[in-house]
Amino acid sequence: MSGSERPTRWMAALAGIASAALGLGVGELVGAFVDPASAPLSAVGSAAIDLAPAWAKDLAISLFGTGDKAALLVFIGVVVAAVAAVAGVVQRSHRPWGAVLACAIGVVGVAAAMTRAAAGPLAPLPSILAGLAAAVALSRIVGRESPPGAQPQGLTRRGFFVASGAAAVVGVALVGLSAARRGISTGASALREAVRLPRAASTATLPAGAELGVDGLTPVVTPNDAFYRIDTALVIPQLDPSEWSLRIHGMVEHEITITWQELLALPLEESYTTLACVSNTVGGGLVGNALWLGYPIRELLARAVPSADADMVLSRSHDGFTAGTPLETLTDERDAILAVGMNGDPLPVEHGFPVRMVVPGLYGYVSATKWVTELEVTRFDRARAYWTDRGWSAEGPIKMESRIDVPRGPDVAAGSVAIAGVAWNQHTGVSGVEVRIDDGGWQAAELATAISDDTWVQWTTSADLAPGEHTIRCRAIGADGEVQTSEVADPAPNGASGWHARTVTAA
Numbered sequence: 001m002s003g004s005e006r007p008t009r010w011m012a013a014l015a016g017i018a019s020a021a022l023g024l025g026v027g028e029l030v031g032a033f034v035d036p037a038s039a040p041l042s043a044v045g046s047a048a049i050d051l052a053p054a055w056a057k058d059l060a061i062s063l064f065g066t067g068d069k070a071a072l073l074v075f076i077g078v079v080v081a082a083v084a085a086v087a088g089v090v091q092r093s094h095r096p097w098g099a100v101l102a103c104a105i106g107v108v109g110v111a112a113a114m115t116r117a118a119a120g121p122l123a124p125l126p127s128i129l130a131g132l133a134a135a136v137a138l139s140r141i142v143g144r145e146s147p148p149g150a151q152p153q154g155l156t157r158r159g160f161f162v163a164s165g166a167a168a169v170v171g172v173a174l175v176g177l178s179a180a181r182r183g184i185s186t187g188a189s190a191l192r193e194a195v196r197l198p199r200a201a202s203t204a205t206l207p208a209g210a211e212l213g214v215d216g217l218t219p220v221v222t223p224n225d226a227f228y229r230i231d232t233a234l235v236i237p238q239l240d241p242s243e244w245s246l247r248i249h250g251m252v253e254h255e256i257t258i259t260w261q262e263l264l265a266l267p268l269e270e271s272y273t274t275l276a277c278v279s280n281t282v283g284g285g286l287v288g289n290a291l292w293l294g295y296p297i298r299e300l301l302a303r304a305v306p307s308a309d310a311d312m313v314l315s316r317s318h319d320g321f322t323a324g325t326p327l328e329t330l331t332d333e334r335d336a337i338l339a340v341g342m343n344g345d346p347l348p349v350e351h352g353f354p355v356r357m358v359v360p361g362l363y364g365y366v367s368a369t370k371w372v373t374e375l376e377v378t379r380f381d382r383a384r385a386y387w388t389d390r391g392w393s394a395e396g397p398i399k400m401e402s403r404i405d406v407p408r409g410p411d412v413a414a415g416s417v418a419i420a421g422v423a424w425n426q427h428t429g430v431s432g433v434e435v436r437i438d439d440g441g442w443q444a445a446e447l448a449t450a451i452s453d454d455t456w457v458q459w460t461t462s463a464d465l466a467p468g469e470h471t472i473r474c475r476a477i478g479a480d481g482e483v484q485t486s487e488v489a490d491p492a493p494n495g496a497s498g499w500h501a502r503t504v505t506a507a
Contacts, residue, residue, distance in 0.1 A: 007160060009089050012098075012142055015160070016088020017081050018167040019102060019137035024080065025174025027109065027130025032178040037116060037235040037319075038123040039178065040109035040130050045072050045234040047112035054390040058492050061279040065286070066229050073234075080105060084134070091142045098142070099135040106131015117320025137167050188238040188349045195241065195346040195354075200293055201267035209449035212458045214420040216406045220451070220458055221272070222288035224348050230277045230286060230364070232386065237318045237371045241354035246300075246338070250314075250377040253305035260354060263338065266295045271335035271358075272451045274424050276398050278363035278387075279491045283403050283500035287424070289455050292358050293341030297375075298331045300338070306331075306377045314383045315357055316374035323369045324385035325359060326395050327377065334360045334427060335454060338372070360454035361427035363495060366396035393494035400425040400484045402433050402459070402476040404502045414467045414506040419445070420460035421474060421500075429453035429479035436473045437463050445474075453479065465506040473501045 007015065024040060031039025037046065049057070049072070057068075064071040083105060091098020109127025113119060141163045210220050241260040248256040270293050280286035301313075306327060313325045330336045336359040340347060347353040352370030359367035365387040376383070380394055388394050402423035423430045429450060434442040445461035463472075475484040488498035 007092055007142060009092065011160060011164075012088040012092035013085035014088065015141040015164050016084040016086070016091070016098065016102065016138060018164040018171070019088070019134045019141060020080055020084030020105065021171030022137045022167040022174075023102070023106065023130040023132075023134025023171070025171035025178070026133040027106070027126040028178035029174045030129050031126035034122045034125055035120060036238075038113040038119065038126050039235075040106070040113075040127045041073055041076060042235045043109050043113035043116065043123075043127065044076055045069070046116060046232075048072060048076065049232050049234060054387070054392060054492055057390075058279055058490075061230060061277075061286070062281060062491075068230075069234055088138060088142065091138050095142075096139065099139045102138050103131040103135040105134065118318070141167065188236075188240070188353055191240055191242075192346050192349060192353050197293060197341050197346055198264055198268060200270045202269040204270040204272055204291060204451075206272075207449045207451060210451055210458070212420065212446075212448045212460050214406055214418060214458070214460050216408050217420045217458060217460070218405050218422055220289060220422075220448070220456070221343065222290055224290070224343050224345065224351070227288040227290060227342075227351065228277065228286045229350055230279060231370055232321050233317075233319050233370070235319075236350050238349070239318060239354055239371060244354050244373070246355065246373060246375065248300060248304045248375045248377070250375075251307035251310040251379070252301075252377050253307075254303065256300065256304050258300065263295060263340065263355065266299075268293050268295055268340070269335070269337065271337065272455045273335060273358050273360045274426060274454065274456045275358065275364055275368055276401075276424070278365050278392065278396060278495050280496060281491060282401065282488075282496050282498045283502075284496075287401075287456070289451075291343050292335075292337060292339045294337030294339035294355075294358065297336045297338055297357070297359075301327075301331055301375075301377070304377065310377045310379060312378055312380045312383065314376040314378050314385060315369040315372050316376070317369050318371040318373050321369065322385040323357075323366050324380065324383065324388055324394060325357075325362065325367045329359055329362060329367070336360065336367075361398055363396040363398055365392060366394070391493055396494060398424070398426050399495045399497050400428075400430075400476050400478055400482065401497075401500075402430075402474045402484060403500050404472060404474050406460075407502070407504055410504055412465065412504050412506050414465055416462050417465050417504075417506070418460065418462050419472060419474075420458065422456045422458055423474075423476040424456035425476060425478045425482075426454050428482075430457050430476050431479045431481075432477040433459040434475050434477065435461050435463070436475075437465070438471055442475070465504070467506050469503060469505050471501055471503050473499045475499050 277286035448458035
């Protein structure tokens with residue numbers, strides 16, 4: 001910097017962060033035009049999701065719930081900023097190695113983009129340009145080495161701050177432009193709006209008494225915008241239904257391919273089904289119930305005629321995710337469907353538009369593949385799926401659970417207190433729910449009318465609470481007489497268990 005000594009360490013670190021912001025903005029904007037999934041943040045984030053061990057994924061979901069993807073992007077941004085700051089400091093004393101390090105950040109993005117399942121020939125381009133832009137910016141802002149005894153070459157102190165600020169501002173603006181571009185080019189949302197689903201050949205209705213009407217109790221049907229979302233897609237696939245098809249192959253007599261129009265022409269059926277994530281903790285919210293519209297998977301498999309030796313169907317998503325579902329659960333009489341509708345509307349894009357799988361009784365990681373494009377009939381001893389490859393159990397039956405929703409807060413008025421919640425025991429059904437206050441005896445709760453054995457059911461009761469602290473526990477009883485276990489288990493590797501408890505203070 002002319003007129004002064006070379007930049008201080010903290011100034012050089014600031015230059016590194018500003019240069020990285022510019023490079024990131026360039027990469028994100030180019031990615032928005034080339035392929036949003038190949039943009040640096042998305043590519044590195046998706047690779048991180050795939051490479052992270054199961055315990056790390058489970059920890060992220062337990063800490064951030066459905067905000068796990070946003071948390072991941074923030075974490076990646078912090079790591080990039082830290083590396084960029086180091087690059088700035090290195091560039092100050094060891095030119096040009098700081099710029100080389102800045103460029104290396106882009107190389108990481110290139111590697112991540114090229115290993116995606118659906119990577120195209122231009123996938124490396126956003127990260128290449130991001131790395132080059134960051135390296136050039138850092139070289140220009142920090143300056144170049146001056147000969148001994150000569151006036152330092154480069155920017156004045158004021159020019160340094162102007163250049164750093166401009167790089168950061170331009171970078172943020174380019175990220176904003178990329179987000180706007182993605183919004184404009186999000187074709188799936190527009191295509192979804194144009195979809196008109198056919199009338200169901202078989203309809204489902206809520207039975208009288210399915211809703212208890214207790215204030216604060218979770219509704220029996222979860223609205224689409226409140227339905228939990230847990231998947232591995234950092235960038236939501238944007239599929240044109242007119243180009244979608246499903247291939248059924250593997251250990252079958254007849255390979256089948258069905259298109260969107262062919263699927264809609266089939267006699268579609270409505271069914272209520274509760275879905276649950278295996279990462280859901282006891283009392284957690286990663287569970288929801290919806291009215292689905294779709295076609296029975298067993299009918300399509302019957303056309304393909306699976307081999308007598310087959311015992312698993314490996315479903316594949318457009319983004320490369322795989323799930324292994326027991327063949328038996330797709331061919332029995334449960335409402336296992338290729339779903340095209342959710343609560344009377346086409347599937348939301350984030351919930352699998354245009355087509356996803358819905359299979360009652362199994363955790364989503366082995367059954368609820370979104371953006372599904374392929375069903376391979378195979379065997380458990382021949383194929384492994386995304387999560388089973390990471391240590392989760394192979395078959396994933398949903399465990400019987402009950403949850404307290406009311407009271408929601410920790411403080412209640414002493415006296416009669418309403419207690420209510422939901423319980424589920426899919427493919428068997430719930431015959432009762434019991435509640436215990438502190439160390440007292442179990443008392444039976446009132447059950448709502450269940451929609452079916454494959455959905456949750458509301459329950460309610462009341463208790464007289466004296467002033468002071470109290471612990472409320474609940475447990476479900478299955479239609480087969482089984483009592484929900486008190487044994488505490490973490491979600492990994494096959495789902496959490498234990499009695500849900502809430503501690504309240506009555507005053």
